[in-house]
Amino acid sequence: MTVQKRKVLERLRRLPSDIDRNSYLAEVCDNNETLFYALLVENMEYLAPIVYTPTVGQACQEFGYRFRRPRGMYLSALDKGHMHSCIGNWPQRDVQVIVVTDGSRILGLGDLGAYGMGIPIGKLALYCAAGGIAPHRVMPVCLDAGTNNEKLLKDPFYIGLVQKRLRGDAYFELVDEFLDAIRNRFPDAFVQFEDFSSDVIDFLSAAPLCVFNDDIQGTGAVTLAGLFSGLINRGLTPESLKDQRFVIAGAGSAGTGVATAILQGIMKQGLTYGEAVSKFVVVDKDGPLTVDRLGKLTKEQSVFARDDMALGMTLLDVVKQFKPTILMGLSAVGGLFTEEIVREVKVHCPQPFIFPLSNPTANAECSAEDAYRWTEGECIFASGSPFAPVTLPSGRILYPSQCNNMFIFPGIGLAASVLKLKQITDDMLYEASVAVAKSLTDDDRKAGRVYPHVNDIRHVSLNVAVAVGKKGIESGLSKAYDSTDIPHLEEILSSKMYNPTYVPLIKNADQQ
Numbered sequence: 053m054t055v056q057k058r059k060v061l062e063r064l065r066r067l068p069s070d071i072d073r074n075s076y077l078a079e080v081c082d083n084n085e086t087l088f089y090a091l092l093v094e095n096m097e098y099l100a101p102i103v104y105t106p107t108v109g110q111a112c113q114e115f116g117y118r119f120r121r122p123r124g125m126y127l128s129a130l131d132k133g134h135m136h137s138c139i140g141n142w143p144q145r146d147v148q149v150i151v152v153t154d155g156s157r158i159l160g161l162g163d164l165g166a167y168g169m170g171i172p173i174g175k176l177a178l179y180c181a182a183g184g185i186a187p188h189r190v191m192p193v194c195l196d197a198g199t200n201n202e203k204l205l206k207d208p209f210y211i212g213l214v215q216k217r218l219r220g221d222a223y224f225e226l227v228d229e230f231l232d233a234i235r236n237r238f239p240d241a242f243v244q245f246e247d248f249s250s251d252v253i254d255f256l257s258a259a260p261l262c263v264f265n266d267d268i269q270g271t272g273a274v275t276l277a278g279l280f281s282g283l284i285n286r287g288l289t290p291e292s293l294k295d296q297r298f299v300i301a302g303a304g305s306a307g308t309g310v311a312t313a314i315l316q317g318i319m320k321q322g323l324t325y326g327e328a329v330s331k332f333v334v335v336d337k338d339g340p341l342t343v344d345r346l347g348k349l350t351k352e353q354s355v356f357a358r359d360d361m362a363l364g365m366t367l368l369d370v371v372k373q374f375k376p377t378i379l380m381g382l383s384a385v386g387g388l389f390t391e392e393i394v395r396e397v398k399v400h401c402p403q404p405f406i407f408p409l410s411n412p413t414a415n416a417e418c419s420a421e422d423a424y425r426w427t428e429g430e431c432i433f434a435s436g437s438p439f440a441p442v443t444l445p446s447g448r449i450l451y452p453s454q455c456n457n458m459f460i461f462p463g464i465g466l467a468a469s470v471l472k473l474k475q476i477t478d479d480m481l482y483e484a485s486v487a488v489a490k491s492l493t494d495d496d497r498k499a500g501r502v503y504p505h506v507n508d509i510r511h512v513s514l515n516v517a518v519a520v521g522k523k524g525i526e527s528g529l530s531k532a533y534d535s536t537d538i539p540h541l542e543e544i545l546s547s548k549m550y551n552p553t554y555v556p557l558i559k560n561a562d563q564q
């Protein structure tokens with residue numbers, strides 16, 4: 053395979069843009085899956101931004117024009133009443149990990165309808181390469197309930213249903229029928245919900261299936277991990293999480309998921325619920341979440357409603373009043389963190405955390421270069437999509453970190469599929485955060501990183517799987533293993549990881 057890999061890499065380097073590289077890699081994957089995964093495993097830093105965020109965003113936007121061959125299962129509102137037979141037609145018999153989207157909120161790009169299929173495909177590429185799930189055991193799914201994106205409804209290449217989105221009962225019946233069909237054919241499958249608009253998310257209790265919402269749970273866990281390692285880098289202990297003050301811009305699935313995970317993390321350091329909740333201001337497009345908005349907030353948002361802020365306050369006003377030590381963005385609004393806002397944070401905290409987590413790159417609340425410049429290189433920076441190292445005028449080089457749920461979901465999927473976990477609990481997610489924080493190397497820390505290098509993602513995913521699996525077994529939630537297996541978990545899980553190598557077509561005499 054060595055020459056083949058070299059050839060593909062050379063061709064990739066000669067292509068003019070990342071979107072061309074993305075299309076070419078899709079072709080490689082269609083023609084030779086083993087080669088594709090071998091390349092991805094060995095060149096994660098180079099290829100993850102092409103297969104995954106940020107380029108996958110453009111791939112979704114241009115999905116119809118670039119479409120060559122179907123990959124994954126498209127289930128539309130027209131399949132209502134037939135989903136059992138549709139799922140029955142999937143050619144592989146041992147599906148263990150499913151990523152499903154309805155395309156209603158793709159990264160920070162809004163409603164992309166059936167074009168959203170690029171996301172389950174990209175996520176599952178990482179499940180295979182980083183989490184070691186064999187490619188024949190994964191299934192990307194797009195639930196096509198229509199789209200409200202006028203541009204797509206007029207797009208001659210649009211591949212989805214040309215109709216407005218189903219809402220209410222009609223929509224939930226579609227999702228229910230899908231889940232029912234999965235339960236019927238793949239009862240032990242792990243189902244990841246991805247990029248569903250926050251106003252329709254209500255599936256986390258799809259028992260007896262093991263379901264996981266990546267945007268809420270995965271993003272929460274990965275963010276908490278970066279806070280732990282950032283505090284350690286600053287010479288503090290993880291317990292000092294309880295002394296931080298958080299402003300989170302964005303109160304959708306990701307923003308509230310992050311706030312909830314940190315809240316639980318703080319309570320584990322000994323604070324009461326009331327004390328912990330007072331550490332947060334969560335802001336949405338209308339300003340801070342406040343008690344006078346309670347009737348209009350979701351259950352998850354209501355937790356963070358405050359009585360000392362006013363509806364309509366700007367982010368700058370909030371920062372001035374609350375004096376956060378940590379500023380996070382999950383708003384999908386590119387450039388939301390202005391120079392004035394970031395400098396204001398630094399007035400009260402000399403070494404703040406600045407985490408613009410929205411994807412893809414154009415939607416990040418600020419760039420790495422801006423955040424470092426505006427804080428004289430003193431901030432801890434992490435973003436959802438990768439940024440290149442930044443050289444300050446002094447010549448000092450700073451290495452931004454990538455805070456993306458990609459450090460969490462492949463490991464959770466590995467644990468869930470091997471151990472046949474019945475559910476993913478908050479305790480497991482907390483252990484996943486700790487495992488990511490512990491996976492940093494001395495070199496990562498020396499470079500000021502708060503997340504592991506992406507080239508280590510396979511190892512990080514194994515660490516996550518071991519931590520989550522151990523908690524799962526201890527909680528009696530594994531259908532396949534018990535407490536006697538805990539000491540051997542790492543060996544068990546690593547031995548089950550898919551390795552992209554060619555299998556000999558003709559067996560040697562001693563193998564026959």
Ligand SMILES: NC(=O)C1=CN([C@@H]2O[C@H](COP(=O)(O)OP(=O)(O)OC[C@H]3O[C@@H](n4cnc5c(N)ncnc54)[C@H](O)[C@@H]3O)[C@@H](O)[C@H]2O)C=CC1
Pocket residue numbers: 157158159160161249250266267271274301302303304305306307335336337338381382383384385388409410411412415435436437455456457458
């Ligand atoms: N780094 C990572 O691992 C992840 C990043 N994300 C990113 O988070 C972003 C949001 O995702 P969701 O929460 O699912 O979307 P969403 O659409 O549910 O939520 C967006 C939120 O931002 C708020 N918002 C809009 N304009 C704002 C403004 N000017 N100021 C403050 N808040 C504003 C909205 O009111 C809403 O509460 C996306 O860009 C997505 O790519 C999501 C999951 C993981």
Ligand SMILES: CC(=O)C(=O)O
Pocket residue numbers: 105158159160247266267410411436456457
């Ligand atoms: C990373 C991810 O899941 C998102 O941006 O939605």
Ligand SMILES: [Mg+2]
Pocket residue numbers: 159246247266267
């Ligand atoms: Mg997502």
